[in-house]
Amino acid sequence: MAQNCLKCLKYTMCAANFLCFMCGVVVLGFGVYMLVNFRLAALTPALANFNLSNMLLISGIVITCVSFLGFLGALKENRCLLLTFFLLLFFLMLIELTLACLLLVYEDKIGELMTKDLNNGLEKAKAKNSTRVISDWDLLQDNFQCCGVKNYTDWGDDVPSSCCSGPCGKKPIYNQKGCLEMLKNFFEENFLTTGISVIVLCIVEVLGMCFAMTLFCHISRSGLGYKL
Template identity: 75%
Template sequence: MAQGCLKCLKYTMCVANLLCFICGAVVLGFGVYMTLNFKFAALTPTLASFNLANMLLISGIVITCVSFLGFLGALKENRCLLLTYFLLLFILMLVELTAACLLLVYEKEIGELVKKDLVNGLKVANNPNATDTNVERDWDVVQKKLQCCGVNNETDWKPKPPLSCCAADCDLPKPQYWKKGCLITLQNFFEDNFLTTGISVIVLCIIEVLGMCFAMTLFCHISRSGLGYKL
């Protein structure tokens, strides 16, 4: 009975980690796609290293590596791999919780950094002698995607807003522009998704705790029975 339960646990770990490996590969591929097609380093240089594309790339690499260790360790009943898998999951959980706490503590400071970058980027885009076209391109993409205009509203643009600010009657002499600024739109977006992000972090931590429990159970069983590869 115990052997049957442990075999079930072993193959459950294999299947779960294989699925995680596939998901990690998909996340990694999506991160590469976003890196090639969505570049906002010119618009928010302060946070350029922490954009969504970089986060997806890092997450994809970490997920694929850790899940591969878990799959191989469970399949081969390798105590060294299982222990490494356990430690990596524990470190990942600590990093996730630390990052979540830092975001809560420094939420206002991060908001100020984003505002400063947007204001500076708008100054460059408003400068008729500016040679950096990347800032203008980034502003056009952000304003079209978020349906916003300027940092606070359309009056931020001088002498008039670009076409990406247009909401209706774009062909008329006096088109209608988006009323909301991009700063408040971004703030509302993060506030609306704050609960979802918190729930996702909690669920992820629960999955990691279960993975650690399964790995340690297999590790202890292999150690007691003398099966599998030695440390």
């Protein structure tokens, strides 16, 4: 009976990790596609390299590598791979929880840094040294129906057409709300969804750790698999 349960655990772990591996490949492929076909997140100096495509690439690489270790370790009943899989999941969970705590504790400080960085990005766009920065501001202002950091006066006398709430004529009507306020509202509205996603991810990681350690202990007791 115990052997059947452990076999079931082994193949369940293989199937789950294979599914995660395929998801990681999809995320990685989508990140490559966005990197090649879209030019985003030059909005602020700090976000020039920390953009959505790079985040997807990093996430895809991490998911594929970790899930591959779990799949191979369970399939081959390799204690070394299972222990590595367990430790990687443990460190990833610690990183996620640490980041969540830092976001909660330093929420005001992060808001100040975001304001400063947006202002720096706006000054760069006003100088018109980079068409990429200008196009990203246009994209942000179109999607969030905002203008500037605090309001349209941030642009001075050269307000872009993306700030218009309607057709830009001789007397254009600009969006009154700044992009900083709209971004804060967006993050606050999605805070609950993000929190639930982090909790679900942590639960999945804890289950993966439990499965890996259970299989590891069984292999150690039975003398199967490769020795450490």
